[in-house]
Amino acid sequence: MASENLTSTEYIKHHLQNLTCTIQDGGFHCAHSAEEAKEMGFWALNIDTLGMSLLLGLFFLFLFRSVAKKATSGVPNGTQNFVEAIISFIDNSVRGSFTGRNPMVAPLALTVFIWVFLMNLMDLVPIDYIPYTMQLLGLSHFKLVPTTDPNATIGMALGVFLLILFYSFKVKGIGGFIGELTLHPFASFCLPVKFSLKPGNLLRIVALIVLIPVNFVLEVVNLLAKPISLALRLFGNMYAGEMIFILIALLPFYMQWTLSLPWAIFHILIITLQAFIFMTLTIVYLDMAHQKEH
Amino acid sequence: MNINATLLGQTIMFAAFVWFCAKFIWPPVIRALEARKQQIADGLAAAERGKHDLELAAKRSADILREAKGKAAEIIAQGEKLKAEMLDQAKVSAQDEAERIMVAARAEVDQEVSRARETLRHQVADLAVAGATKILQREVDAKAHAELLLALKQEL
Numbered sequence: 001m002a003s004e005n006l007t008s009t010e011y012i013k014h015h016l017q018n019l020t021c022t023i024q025d026g027g028f029h030c031a032h033s034a035e036e037a038k039e040m041g042f043w044a045l046n047i048d049t050l051g052m053s054l055l056l057g058l059f060f061l062f063l064f065r066s067v068a069k070k071a072t073s074g075v076p077n078g079t080q081n082f083v084e085a086i087i088s089f090i091d092n093s094v095r096g097s098f099t100g101r102n103p104m105v106a107p108l109a110l111t112v113f114i115w116v117f118l119m120n121l122m123d124l125v126p127i128d129y130i131p132y133t134m135q136l137l138g139l140s141h142f143k144l145v146p147t148t149d150p151n152a153t154i155g156m157a158l159g160v161f162l163l164i165l166f167y168s169f170k171v172k173g174i175g176g177f178i179g180e181l182t183l184h185p186f187a188s189f190c191l192p193v194k195f196s197l198k199p200g201n202l203l204r205i206v207a208l209i210v211l212i213p214v215n216f217v218l219e220v221v222n223l224l225a226k227p228i229s230l231a232l233r234l235f236g237n238m239y240a241g242e243m244i245f246i247l248i249a250l251l252p253f254y255m256q257w258t259l260s261l262p263w264a265i266f267h268i269l270i271i272t273l274q275a276f277i278f279m280t281l282t283i284v285y286l287d288m289a290h291q292k293e294h
Numbered sequence: 295m296n297i298n299a300t301l302l303g304q305t306i307m308f309a310a311f312v313w314f315c316a317k318f319i320w321p322p323v324i325r326a327l328e329a330r331k332q333q334i335a336d337g338l339a340a341a342e343r344g345k346h347d348l349e350l351a352a353k354r355s356a357d358i359l360r361e362a363k364g365k366a367a368e369i370i371a372q373g374e375k376l377k378a379e380m381l382d383q384a385k386v387s388a389q390d391e392a393e394r395i396m397v398a399a400r401a402e403v404d405q406e407v408s409r410a411r412e413t414l415r416h417q418v419a420d421l422a423v424a425g426a427t428k429i430l431q432r433e434v435d436a437k438a439h440a441e442l443l444l445a446l447k448q449e450l
Contacts, residue, residue, distance in 0.1 A: 044298045068323050087324065104316055151301040
């Protein structure tokens with residue numbers, strides 16, 4: 001139990017609340033309740049999410065950069081071995097699922113995998129440690145796991161989505177991409193092999209034009225489903241995992257380990273798996289963006 | 295849990311991290327990995343080549359050994375032949391030498407014999423004269439008969 005004077009509901013709510021801050025009335029101000037955070041509207045920042053993401057991202061970059069700086073083809077030391085193992089693994093994954101040629105995809109996959117993994121890993125820190133420490137430091141709320149904040153996962157999915165759009169336009173051209181969105185499944189059925197003004201062919205072309213809106217709606221849904229599923233899958237898994245840790249924390253302290261230990265062990269699998277899924281789907285979506293015809 | 299500008303911040307951070315990773319982390323490590331792969335491949339190829347070279351060298355050394363043995367046998371045969379020839383020559387020259395020495399010795403012996411005979415002749419003549427002198431002591435004048443005696447000596 002977190003505190004004697006909190007009810008279970010308050011305790012859970014407290015744990016699910018981000019440290020949302022904004023500039024209000026000319027001063028920096030942080031929300032003390034969910035309602036207050038909601039009132040801040042769009043132009044507010046979740047300082048805890050951003051801070052932890054930044055910290056973990058910098059940790060990742062620092063660790064890997066320190067190896068990359070003195071990477072030799074000779075006998076690798078422990079850290080280099082570790083980093084090389086991860087990079088080989090990512091490289092193999094990218095070679096396996098990405099058929100195009102783009103030097104950007106592999107580093108992107110590496111960043112996604114490690115960054116998401118580290119953010120998920122924060123889920124294994126005992127849930128009361130950091131929020132309490134932060135409370136002592138004067139911060140009312142602190143959510144340690146950035147991936148349990150939909151802003152973080154949607155933000156990353158948005159990045160991937162922008163890359164999908166960018167490479168779709170770049171590889172297929174504006175016409176090609178619009179053609180894919182409007183004509184794709186039906187064009188091969190409806191376009192005549194040889195163009196002539198026979199009545200049958202005219203009928204086919206009319207059918208194609210009629211089907212354009214249908215096709216467009218389907219393809220746009222298909223396109224938008226990619227980032228949304230990417231973001232919500234990660235968020236949902238991490239949020240659910242976090243929620244279960246919070247619920248376990250409601251038990252008497254001498255009972256908690258019977259549930260939190262198995263769940264934490266199981267969670268090690270989940271956080272790795274979710275990071276891997278996010279990475280693999282990123283690669284696959286970018287691969288689809290790079291394919292001219294399919 | 296409301297959507298706010300955090301997601302934009304997250305997107306920007308994401309882009310920055312990916313850029314940094316693509317620029318400063320991925321290339322050096324991948325280069326090192328490729329270089330090591332190349333080194334290992336080169337090492338294996340070198341080992342293979344070394345093995346092949348060793349086989350070739352062994353074959354060559356066997357060839358050279360065989361050749362040397364053949365040459366040695368040839369040289370020995372030649373030596374034997376030369377030895378026989380030299381022995382024959384030596385025999386012939388030794389016989390010649392022996393003959394020559396024998397001839398020389400015989401000539402010397404002949405000379406010695408004739409010298410001895412000469413000496414003997416003188417002595418006999420002297421002896422005869424001495425005998426005759428003893429016999430004829432008084433009547434014979436040595437001076438008067440010297441001419442006669444010399445002629446006799448010559449005759450002997």
